[in-house]
Amino acid sequence: MELPKPSIPPEISAWFAARDWRIRRHQSEMLAASQAGQHAMLVADTGAGKTLAGFLPTLAAFCPSTLAGDAPPEGLHTLYVSPLKALAHDVQRNLLTPVEEMGLDLRIETRSGDTPSDRKKRQRSRPPHVLLTTPESLSLLLSFPDSFELFKGLKRVVVDEIHAFATQKRGDILALALSRLQAIAPELQRVGLSATVASPEAFREWLAPWGDIDSVALVEGEKGAEPEVEILLPEEERVPWGGHAATWAIPQLYERIRENRTTLVFTNTRFLAEYIFQQLWDANEDNLPIGIHHGSLSKEGRRKVEGAMARGELRALVCTASLDLGVDWGDIDLVVQMGAPKGSSRLLQRIGRANHRLDQPSRALLVPGNRFEFLEAMAAKQAVDEGKRDGEDFRPGTLDVLAQHVMACACAAPFEEKALLAEVRSSLAYSWVDEAVWERVLNFVATGGYALKAYDKFKRITRDREGVWRLTHPEQAQRHRMNAGIIVDSEMLNVRFRNGRSLGKVEERFAASLSPGDTFQFSGLNLEVEQLKDMELVVRASTKAAMIPSYGGLRLPLTTHLADRVRALLVDRPGWASFPDDVREWLEVQDWRSQLPGPDNLLVESFPHGAREYTVYYTFTGWNANQSLGMLITKRMEDLGLMPGGFVANDYSLAVWGLKPVEDPAALLSPTILQDEFIDWVQDSYLLRRAFREVAVIGGLVERQHPGKRKSGKQVTFSTDLIYDVLKKYEPDHVLMEAAWADARAKLTDIARLADLLDTAAERIEHVQLERVSPLAVPVMVMIGREAVPQGAADEELLLEAESLAGAAMEVDLPGVVED
Known part of the structure; x- marks a missing residue:
């Protein structure tokens, strides 16, 4: 749709001119969309001024020339929703500059779990003009009776980094919150911002009320300089066979830090952040200021580091996804990705932290931990060079989140069920909810469900004679607010x-x-x-040597897009010429001794090693799907009398061993395995219990927090396991059992990718029987015996085992075949 030319207040034009900047086309179009009364979705490269574009209509509304002598409007004008606390604080810091320099009477504040309670209370009675918050904090705000007064004058909601949560449960609670806000303030304008969406149309539809995509203007940003991506390789050693920490690179990485003003070092886990930080500090002969940042550090510690970065006081910062999104530190001139990037969009997002200027290229260094990660780094680099993005598919909103939202609405005020259902269905995520599903959700919130309705503790809302739903007791509101949330980490x-x-x-x-x-x-x-x-x-x-805590969070998944690119690299023999000698040799020997997994087949290798018979499946479906496949295959092997012993998996392959050889892997991989066997396995495994634990907390069935007391993780697990056993026996179709199954299928087992793999196996399986381990099998075979060893921990016996495996595979002795 073509947007009219906007009216730009002179204060804004003068501010841009004073900085020798121009108002970019996409910034102007975002202002035009607002002035035309439209919602808007902006997709623009990092450094293109997306955040300023999103806030430009708000700044314009508070310019003296716009107000024409009137006093600035009172009350909450603009709500900014961010996936990260750090991003909200960074945006506040960067917005204050134009506000102060233009002389605008505009108050900006943040609100998150870190905000003091007295300030939270004051924000509800005397709100700022702009409030920067998270989806969870917004949902809590909507649970207060005064939320109707607080939001009735709201003009805009800006959803930053919309790709980071729209396809997840945090996106579900945000979608429901947007529907409620639209009901309270019908003229509200919705704005979405992102740099890395593969399908802007899908996000436009998600953002739109009632899925009315035409009501959302799509604004595409001006193109910036192409990023410069380099893959770091060992100077003298060989690319390791296994491991993920890439500790071989520490000396070279330290030299890069010395050469640059500020370097941002990304890791994929909190454990690796602590581990790499310690390795860098041990190498820090010059005593350079190097910091660390991840989500488990204290608020004070994170704020201290963020402030030091903003002031340019650090030479390097080791971090996790806690700083993935939007943080604008313009002096960063190098971004490092330690280990595999796992997706091109994620990599682009991280690369964008460097320079943060549209006209200058961002510089990135990829540091692979092993040979498969080198291929993944190559695939990611190619995708970035081509501007190709990947991302998660949208799925229906979950019922546990819907139950939490219903309770939040009841805390705010009594509701009529048909009116609330219409409001809920106005979001794309929940447009699928019919009256039967709605009745089940309401009954769950009201009584806990059929099997639990005899217990008063589960009675949270009740319907009066007029058919209006209200809280059973005022104390239910406090209990909800103490326990609401979408992120259920380990205790x-x-x-x-x-x-x-x-x-x-x-x-x-x-x-x-x-x-x-x-x-x-x-x-x-x-x-x-x-x-x-x-x-x-x-x-x-302490001065003693110490171990590093590991964390039980979910692994970053290898995207299907990147997996397909890795498979294409494996069969692109002319392309091997650009690979390091040892990686090229690895693939050449594999090609000679066995064959290579291609984009359209499933390679399976069988060989003896020691006293065991091994089968390796080259799936490229990610760790979760491979774990699920390993469980199902070993179960079927047991039924067939093949005496399985166990399995190990990484993102690329699965190794299963037993006492008898696998003669026909096709019999183990028939698609029927996902019918009764999958259901039986999930029900008998810990997976469904684990998923139920999360949905029970989100749905409000089990409370973690009581006044003055918090349940331990063991207590929560005990409570949820008891309820799970009751529901499994007496009400297997309970709302939360259904939600747990949805989580188990999508998040814990990745059943969609597993199903695609089995369909491929049924048609195009390639089974190669070998006399000994193949080169391509070494990386996953090295993992055997070390599954419980934290990444980064060295073990001499495993080094020797890896050397033996590599020697058998390559027919040469290769020192240093595994690290970390």
């Missing part, structure tokens, strides 16, 4: 010094393994445990 314990200074949090299961006198590394410090007291780990500084 965390606070880590603090005896003087009370908090360092952050570690998982309860890790803390439970510690005793007084034990040491561990956290927040870049060596710490010694003094005591475990009242859900807190009291520590003191």
Whole structure:
């Protein structure tokens, strides 16, 4: 759609001119869309001024020339929703500059779980003009009776980095919140911002009320300079066979840090962030200021590091996805990705942290941990060079999130069920909900469901004689607000010094393994445990060698787009000429001894090793799907009398072993395995219990927090397991059992990719029987015996085993075949 030319206030034009900037086309079009009364979706490269474009209509509304002598409007004008707390604080810092320099009477504040309670209370009674928040905090705001007064004058909602949560449960709760806001303020304009969406049309439809895509203007940003991506390779050693930490690169990485003003080092896990930080600090002969940032560190620690970066005081910062999105530190001149990028869109997002200027290329360094990760880095680099993006598909909104939203609405005010259903269905995520599903959700919130309705503790809402739903007791509102949320991490314990200074949090299961006198590394410090007291780990500084806490979060999935590119690289023999000698040799010997997995087939190799018979499946479906396949195959092997012993998996392949050889892998891979066998396996495994634990917390069936007391992780698990057993026996079609199954299929087992793999296997399986291990099998075989060893931990016996495997595969002795 063609947008009219906007009216740009002179204050804004003068501010751009004073900085020797021009108002970019997409910024002007975002202002035009607002002035035309339209919703808008902006897709623009990092550094294109997306955030300013999203806020330009708000700034224009508060310009003196626009107000024409009138006082600035009171009340909340613009709501900004961000996936990260750090991003909200960064946006506040960057918005204050134009506001102050234009002399606008515009108050901007943030609100998140870190905001003090007195400020939260004041924000509801005397709100700022602009509030920067997260989906969870917005949902909580909507649970208060005064939310109708707070939001009735709201003019705009800006959803930043919309790709980061629209396809997930956080997107579900945001979609429901947007529907409620639109009902409270019908003239509200919705704005979505992103740099890395593969399908802008899909996000336009998600953003639009009632899925009316034509009501959302699509604005595409001006193209910026192409990013410069380099893959770091060992100077003298060979590319390792296994491992993910890429510790071989620390000396070279340190030199890059010395050469640049500021370097941002991304890792894929909190464990690796701590581990790489410690490795860099050990190499830091010049005592350069290097920091660390991840989601488990204390608020004070994160803010301190963010401030130091903003002031240009750090030479390097090691971080996780906690800084993936939108943070604008213009002095970063190099971004490093340690280990595999897992997706081209994620990589583009991280690369965009460098320079953050549209007319200058962002510089990125990819550091593969092993040979498959080298191929993945090559595939990601090609995708970035071609401007190709990937992303998750949209799926229906989940029922546990819907139940939480219903409870939030009841806390705000009594509701009529047909009116609330219409409001809920106005979001694309929940447009599928019919009256039968709606009745089931309401009955669950009201009674806990058929099997639990005899227990008063599950009675949260009730319907009066007029058919209006309301809380059973006012205290239900407090209980909801204390426990609402979408992110259900493993139970965390606070880590603090005896003087009370908090360092952050570690998982309860890790803390439970510690005793007084034990040491561990956290927040870049060596710490010694003094005591475990009242859900807190009291520590003191230590000089002893220490272990690093591991975390049980989900792994970043390898995207289908990137997996397909890796498979294409494997069969592009002319392209091997650009690979390092050892990687090229690895593929050439594989091609000679066996064959290579192509884009359109499934390669399966069988060979003896030691006293076992091994079968390796080259699936490229990601860790979750490979884990599921391993469970199903070993179960079917057992039924066939093949005496399975176990399996290991990575993103690319699955190795299964037993006492008898697999003669016909096709019999183990028939698509029928996803029928009764899959259901039986999931029901008998921990997966469905784990999924139920999460949906029970999100749906409000089990509460983690009570006034003055918080349940431990063990207590929550005990409670959810008891309820799970009751529902499995007496009400298997319960709303939360259905939600748990949806999670188990999509998130924990990745059944969609598994189904695609089995369809391929049924038609195009290639089974190669070998006398010994193949070169391509070595990376997954090296993992055997080390599944429980944290990434980064070295083990001499495993080094020797890897050398033996590689020697058998390549017929030569190759030193240094595995690291970390």
